[in-house]
Amino acid sequence: MTTSFKVDLRRGMMVTGKWKQGRYRVERLLGEGANGKVYLVQRDRSWYAMKLGIDALDLQSEVNVLQSIAKQKQHGQESYLFDVDDLYGPDGREYPFYVMRYVLGSKTDDFLKRQGAEWFPLVGLNLLGKLAKLHQAGWVFGDLKVENVLVADYGHVELVDYGGVTAVGKSIRQFTEIYDRGYWNGGSRSADPQYDLFSFAVLCIQLHEPKRLQHLTVELLPQNRSVGELMQIVENSPALKPVAGWLQRAFAGQFADAGDASAAWRSLMHRRDTHRSSSTPFWLKGLAAASAVLLGISVYWLLRNLM
Numbered sequence: 561m562t563t564s565f566k567v568d569l570r571r572g573m574m575v576t577g578k579w580k581q582g583r584y585r586v587e588r589l590l591g592e593g594a595n596g597k598v599y600l601v602q603r604d605r606s607w608y609a610m611k612l613g614i615d616a617l618d619l620q621s622e623v624n625v626l627q628s629i630a631k632q633k634q635h636g637q638e639s640y641l642f643d644v645d646d647l648y649g650p651d652g653r654e655y656p657f658y659v660m661r662y663v664l665g666s667k668t669d670d671f672l673k674r675q676g677a678e679w680f681p682l683v684g685l686n687l688l689g690k691l692a693k694l695h696q697a698g699w700v701f702g703d704l705k706v707e708n709v710l711v712a713d714y715g716h717v718e719l720v721d722y723g724g725v726t727a728v729g730k731s732i733r734q735f736t737e738i739y740d741r742g743y744w745n746g747g748s749r750s751a752d753p754q755y756d757l758f759s760f761a762v763l764c765i766q767l768h769e770p771k772r773l774q775h776l777t778v779e780l781l782p783q784n785r786s787v788g789e790l791m792q793i794v795e796n797s798p799a800l801k802p803v804a805g806w807l808q809r810a811f812a813g814q815f816a817d818a819g820d821a822s823a824a825w826r827s828l829m830h831r832r833d834t835h836r837s838s839s840t841p842f843w844l845k846g847l848a849a850a851s852a853v854l855l856g857i858s859v860y861w862l863l864r865n866l867m
């Protein structure tokens with residue numbers, strides 16, 4: 561893989577796809593990572609996110625995954641993937657790119673800090689829903705982490721960075737250590753739905769107890785890393801205790817897939833004894849937030865159809 565990626569698209573620059581002639585105006589850099597740079601661009605007065613790749617093969621495999629997911633989408637649903645092409649950078653070199661829906665959202669931790677921890681149950685449920693769709697299509701997300709989950713208004717969740725997505729049964733293509741099942745001696749790095757659910761469980765800890773998790777990674781020798789150590793953080797965290805049983809099952813690989821895990825999560829949100837516990841008020845607030853969102857959406861559709 562090419563390691564230098566110096567292409568720099570400036571604000572206001574117009575870029576044109578080599579094959580399909582799509583014309584985009586560059587607004588700003590949204591983010592960059594190991595596989596490329598993502599820019600906010602405009603075409604025909606609509607906003608999109610354009611991912612410029614370093615490696616054509618890597619980018620193509622992300623595109624393949626997005627196309628396979630798009631095939632599953634119900635009729636009339638807006639597609640996530642908008643365009644795939646190559647462009648000439650300011651340096652005269654050719655770069656592969658794809659254009660996707662622009663997600664106006666924030667990283668999960670930033671969203672929860674701003675909107676409040678009571679949104680966590682709903683955001684978790686929506687994230688499990690996204691994973692469930694991938695699992696149904698035979699894919700495992702692989703590199704699930706706080707940075708790859710963007711949360712928009714009403715707790716709407718979008719996964720970004722499909723570079724780690726792996727077909728079930730293969731070896732996970734890309735992962736981040738603390739979210740990795742192998743790192744915690746909790747199982748293999750082979751792609752199965754339980755791999756994502758393990759990372760989801762670590763993500764829950766990362767959202768509520770980032771310092772303790774970070775501390776574990778520093779203090780434990782590799783052979784001593786274990787699910788038991790992770791569960792100790794959970795048991796000692798008032799915010800995570802209500803989901804301790806669910807997290808234990810996710811760590812043990814006891815859910816068939818994210819659909820199964822999502823059903824268990826949902827029933828936890830509705831459990832009366834969870835609401836009664838004084839140490840867990842955010843679960844009750846989460847349920848209220850979910851109801852408010854549903855009510856808002858229903859009123860919106862009603863008004864839209866009346867007008």
Ligand SMILES: Nc1ncnc2c1ncn2[C@@H]1O[C@H](COP(=O)(O)OP(=O)(O)OP(=O)(O)O)[C@@H](O)[C@H]1O
Binds near residue numbers: 592611664
């Ligand atoms: N569709 C999108 N809408 C808005 N922002 C996005 C979108 N896709 C990506 N981003 C932003 O760009 C950043 C980098 O994108 P991405 O994670 O795909 O790059 P990467 O090179 O594959 O990163 P990594 O090193 O984590 O693999 C994301 O963290 C996110 O902030």
